[in-house]
Every structure is written in structure tokens, then in C-alpha cells.
Amino acid sequence: MSAIALRLRADLRRGWRSLLVIALLVGVSGGATLAPLAAARRTDTAFARMRDATDAWDVLINPNNGSVSRLTMAKLRRLPGIERIGRVDGILLYPSIVHSVSDVSNLPPVLVSDGHAGYTIGRPVLLRGHQPARGDASGVFVDRTFAQQSRLHVGQAFHFVVMTPRLFQQLQTATSASAAKALLNGAPRSLQGTAHIEGIGMTQDGVVVDPGYTPAAFTFSPAFRVAHPDVQSPYWGAAVRLKPGVDVDAFTARVRALVPDESIAFQRASAVSAEVENATDPEVMALEAFAALAALLGLVVVAQALSRRMQFDAQDNATLAAIGTTRHQRMTVALAKAALAVAAGTVLAVVIAVAASPLGPVGQVRVAEVHPGVAFDWPVLLLGALAILTLGVGFATLPAWRASRVTVTEPRASRSRIVAVVTAAGGSLASAVGVQFALEPGTGRSRVPVRTTLTAAASAVALVTSVVVFSASIDHLLATPRLYGSAWDAQIALDTLNSPAGFDATSESALDRLERQFVEVADRSGSIADSALLQVGEVRSGVVAIPALGYSSSLRGVAPTIANGRAPATTGEIALGATTMARLHTHVGGTIALAAREEGPNRVVRIVGETVLPGLAPYSGSDKAGLGVGALLTRAGWQRFSSDFQKTEYIFRWMPHASVATLSRTFARKMPAELPVPVDPINRPAGVVSVQQLRSTPALLALLVAVLLAAAVANALVITVRRRRREFAVLRTLGLTRAQILRTVLWQATTVALVAVVFGIPAGIVIGHWTWRVLADRLGTLAVPTLPGVALLGVAAAVLLLANLVAFVPGLRAARAPARVLRTE
Secondary structure (H helix, E strand, C coil): HHHHHHHHHHHHHHHHHHHHHHHHHHHHHHHHHHHHHHHHHHHHHHHHHHHHHCCCCEEEEEEECHHHHHHHHHHHCCCEEEEEEEEEECCCCCCCCCCCCCHHHHHHEEEECCCEEECCCCCCEEEECCCCCCCCCEEEEEEEEEEEEEECCCCCCCEEECCCCCHHHHHHHCCCHHHHHHHHCCHHHEEEEEEEEEEEECHHHHHHCCCCCCCCEEEEEHHHHHHHHCCCCCCCCEEEEEECCCCCCHHHHHHHHCCCCCCCEEEEHHHHHHHHHHHHHHHHHHHHHEEEEEEHHHHHHHHCCCCCCHHHHHHHHHHHCCCCCCCCCCCHHHHHHHHHHHHHHEEEEEEEHHHHHHHHCCHHHHCCCCCCCCCCHHHHHHHHHHHHHCCCCCCCCCCHHHCCCCCCCCEEEEEEEEHHHHHCCCHHHHHHHEEEEEECCCHHHHCCCCCHHHHHHHHHHHHHHHHHHHHHHHHHHHHHHHHHCCCCEEEEHHHHHHCCCCHHHHHHHHHHHHHHHHHHHCCCCCCEEEEEEEEEEEEEEEEEEEEEEEEEEEECCCCCEEECCCCCCCEEEEEECCCHHHCCCCCCCCCCEEEECCCCCCEEEEEEEEEEECCEECCCCCEEEEEEEEEEEEEHHHHHCCCCCCEEEEEEEEEECCHHHHHHHHHHCCCCCCCCCCEEECCHHHHHHHHHHCCCCCHHHHHHHHHHHHHHHHHHHHHHHHHHHHHHHHHHHHHCCCCHHHHHHHHHHHHHHHHHHHHHHHHHHHHHHHEEEEHHHHCCCCCCCCCCHHHHHHHHHHHHHHEEEEEEEHHHHHHHCHHHHHHHH
16 A cells, blocks of 8 residues: 555556546546536426415416405305415406506406415515515505516506406496596595505416416505405405325316306416426436536547547556566555545535526526525435436546556558549549548557447437427427417407406397307408318216317318327217326227216217327416417317306418508498407417427537537547657658648548538537437427438538538648658657
């Protein structure tokens, strides 16, 4: 042990600078690996940790009959399995912060808490300010989405007027803005007031927000009811947190049994969690991919640095052997030095990862982090540190064993058949020698790591290609709405033709006639190429409720997205999303039993297809159909099985050169003048929006891999020029010019690049397609990978150009005067 300690101490005094460089390489590459891994885990767990910290609800209950429902809080409280319950009442009010009275119809829900909802259950995550006190009649909590849209801030005050059915009807008939203002100013004092924004934040359903389903804009404290006793609530909902182990589907079935002749809409926390997961999966995958590439780059660079250091130290082996050291001792010293450098680098990697932790979580879920700032993710840090130490010492073991030998019996030099082919084909001397240097490792002191270089280059090209294929698949998804369930250009929610819920006395038959007239005018307007109607509701199979869409063509028809099988054609057929089929343990070709809307036995329907549906729901506080979730029926099937929800979407494709303006002019001529034309663009699901936000990530990954490729080729060429400088000098002595020597090195780089392209691009296509299918399956979109031929040709050309650019400087060094080189040999 004394001999090992003495040798180790001497080597550390002499070579500490090179070991410090290795430690820095380990630290930087390890930190670049651990930091994104920790951020990925923090991103993946942020929503679950938010739910735990805020006592989030497990299910929202929304009676379709609103304030006239026979469902009461007293009945709900008697149900078994409830841990906590709170109620919110919906009101309609005109806040002075909106631009016009017509904006009230588009205002998200305004709620009044009972003192439990938002306080003891489903507390918000506050981004600014604080939750209004229960006794503060003017204090209001504002959802962050609405606050951003309306540019609101904590401490801001605004005047409001609470709407009654009579006041709302009067405003609809007002002939001018001044008349509407006069009506508002003349409202009873009990319906007017001033609100102060006390806090801005979000609840669990506000982490990922689909367009058109914004959470409640304002939530008032219980004291609001006392201060405004004349306020009417057309609708209400209950937030329920269940005891551990209680089945949500069984609980919702018990709620329905309380009022079997009414329709109840539910929003399950599991559905919200699935939507958040869809939104975070792309970010998590991107961070994991970045970590994997950083780890690969670090392994290549550190392994080569350790190998070169050990080969340099091996020059003293003969002297050490002569004074009595054994091969085991020499190997122990080499490994000890490597372990010290790797250990120091591991500590630095952990420090870098902790310092970078405030950057996580990333993406839409970042706002859900309940403990922002520096984080110590001990599982990632400890396991990552252990992995760095193990891999670092492990990759140093074989070079240490080889470098511990005193003498080396050189293997017979291998010959490449490609070199013979190039020579036989009449290639120039520069091309033949360049190909030989690229493919043959050589022997003795001129031996170079050819296989390592070719493998690293091919791997880098494969990774670049996979990134290009993955990026092209993202572009194809974003440009093809059919892949995420929206095979149309725009949509009109026909329920917005009516007044808000609870404020409309129009008969149902009159509303049906108005909708039919609206569709007829739209189809004959000359602006619509194809159209269809989607009715939104839910169906039940046993205790499982499924968001459901009823489909009927209107003008030629917009075909729904079918991933497998076909669309339903009769009332006895249904198409399901992939996630819903997995939940029901069924498949295309199987059957499920659905509860009929009217009382009677369940009906068996056949699953004829797998569908991808858009994000639609009866209410903002109910489960939505979406990627992988939901059912598609014919309109007759929907009317037979769906709950009685009044929501219909008119979906359509534009004619060339048509627009909202041309359609509005048609409605102005043929429909009531006051009827709005609320044309909405298609809504991209949260998961697709998340993928769109990742559009720049593939470019960053490609840049990182390009650095890996350039480093691998440059390292190979530098080593070749250094170790084969005697060969280059001999070639110069035999008559090769400097230009020919430069072309030799360029041919070597070109050969490495060609081998990398031939093997790397096909492998990258396979990796890219597989990666995209994994992500698309997790999102629930159609997995249609693309093959960007032009981009792949660009990759091949860029690899060749990059290799030759990197080779230029080593080529100039190789072409230096031979006499000086031969004197040093």
C-alpha cells in the first residue's frame, strides 16, 4: 500500500491540472444530466403535490336543473364516503372591467362560496395576494387566466351590477349603449356594489385551461350573500373530497340515484389529472431526452479524456516495473486517480443540479408548484451521483487495465476492403490514404480509435435524424387538426344563441326552431363548404360515465376522426376513444351496455371504431371529451342514451375566400338583427398546445448532437494527425504537396461522415418514428409520423460539410514541413 500511496501522491502533484480538467468535464456533463432529470421529475409530480397541499376536490357535482333541482346539500351530506364538501352558487353580474354588456354572456362563471369551497376544500394556489376573508363582503378571488386576459391586479377595485332575469331581458332590448348604461345605473342598490381584488391564483382545474372552458372568473366570500340578499343563483355546484379508497364512479352513481329523473354533470379530478398529464408529457419527454443526450456526450468526452490520460501515464510503466511495482498496483493507482477526478466531478454535478432547480417545473404546470425555488430532489441527486461514480470508474477500468501493461504485443494490422476498392477504382493517392486513415486503426504508436470514432459519429447522425423526423411529425400534427379530432375550420356553439342558463324563458321548441333556422341559413350562405352538428353530453355504462358526442351531417358532412374501424351508423353502434376503451376493458368489435335516457333496461351497443374527439363538455365544470376520451354516436343514438344536456356545436369548413364577415352579413339579412354570430376557431387540446410550445426544443437537441458529432470527428482527426505525423512526414518526403496532405485529411473526414450518414440516417428514422408514436399514443392523437426527405438530404449534406470544416485545421497542421517532424521522432 505504501508504494501505491507514494506513486499516487507523486502523480497528483505532477498531473493535477489534467485531473482537474477531467473533474470539470464530469461535473458539467453530470450537471447537464441531473438538472433536466430533476426538472422532469418536478414537472411530472407538481400537479399531484398541488392537490395534496390544497385539499383538492375529487369530484364536482353540477345539477343540470340548477337552482330548481331537487338535489340538495342535505341529501349529499348524507351519502357515505364524503370527507369534505363545499358549495358554490353561480351568479351573473356586470363588472365595470368588461367592455360592453354583450361581454357578460361570454364572461366565465362568477361564484359565491359557502365558506367551505375554496377554504377547507379546493383551496387555490395563490400567485399574488391572499384569499378573501370569509367575512369580507367586497373581497374577491380572481382566476389567473381571467386576470391575465383582463389585465387585473391585486388591490384593484371595480363596480358591479348583479343581473336578474328581468334586468337581463331589459338590457337585451336596449336600443343604445346609453340606454343600457341608464338601466344599469338604475338597478336597486342591493344589486350594486364595489369589489376589491384580494388574490389572484388558480384551482386544480385552472392549471391547464382549454379555450372556452375557463374556470370561474371571480369567487366571492360567503359574506357577499349577506350584503346582497336579493342576488339570485340560477345554478350551483358542490365540490366533494372523498375518503381514501372510495370509488368515484360508484359515488356518482349514488348521487344520480338521489334524483333519477334529473341530469347531473360531474367533473372528476382523475379527468383533470389526465388532461394535465397530457400537457406535461411532452415537456417531461423533452427534458429526459436532453438528459440522455447530455449523458451520452459526457460519456464520450470523459471516456476519451480518461483513456488519453492513462496512455500518457503508461510511458512510465517500464521504469515502475523495474523498481518492483506489480501490474495490479499500477492499475490501482490509475483507477484511484480516475476515481478522485470522477468523485470531485460528481460533487460539482450535484451542485449544478441544485443551482438549476429553480428553473423547474417547466411548461404549463409550472404555476402549480407549491414550493417554488431551490429544491433538493434527493432520489434523483443520490441515484444520479451513484450512477456517475459507477459509470465513471467503470469506464476507466478497461483503459486502466490496458495501460498497466509494461509491453504490448501489437495485433496484426487489419485491412479494409473499401481501401482496396478505392485503389482499384483509380482513386487518387490522397483519397486512398484518407480512406485508409478513416477505416484502419493502424498499429503501435500510430494506432487510433477508429471504431469509437465511427460509432460516435453514426450515433450522432442517428440522433440528429431522429430529432428531424420527430420535429417534422410535430409540424404535421399542428397542420392537420384531423389528427387531434377537429376535422373542421371553425365552430359555432348554438347554445350561445340563447340567454345564459336560468335567464331564458323561451320554450324548448322555439329554441329548436331557432337552431334549425340558424343551420339552414348558414348552410345556404355560400360561405360553408361542409358542416355537421355535434351534440354534447354523456352516456353511462354501468357506473362509468363517458363524455359523449352525437354526430349528424348537415351539409355534405365533416367526417369525424376515426383511428381504427369506422364511424357509427345506427343507434346500436358506438365509437370510443382509446383511453375510454381501456377503462372499460373492451376493444373494437366488442360490446358495452348503455343506460337509456328514459327509464328501462340497458341496451347493448357494438363498438365499431376507435375515435379521436375534440375537447367539448356540457359545462366548464364537467368532464370533457378529448384525446383518447369519450364516445361518438349517431344523433339518434345520442338522443336515446345521453343525459339531457342542451349543448350543440355547429362545425364547418369554410369555402375558399369566405370569412366571419361574409357569414355575418348573411345572418344580418336573414336572421334577427340582434342575433350574434359567435364563430370560434378550433380549439387545440392542452396536450397539442404543449407540443406546439416544444417546437424549439428539437432545434436545441439537434444543436447539442451537432456539438457531439463535431467533437467526435475533431477528436479523431487531432489524434490521427498527432499519432500519424510520422506517416504524414514520410508522405511529404516522398513528394506529396501540402494541398495533397490537406486533401488526405479531408478525405478521412469525408469517409467518417459518409459512414455515419449511411448507418445513422436509417437508424435515426426508426428512432424518430418510434419516439413520435410513443408520444402520440400517450397524448391520444393519431400517430402519423412523416418522412421529411428534403430535410434528411439536408442532414446528410450538413454532416459532410461539418466534417470537412472541422478537418480543415488538423489538415493544415498535418501539411507542415516534414524535416521538423522527423527530427522529433
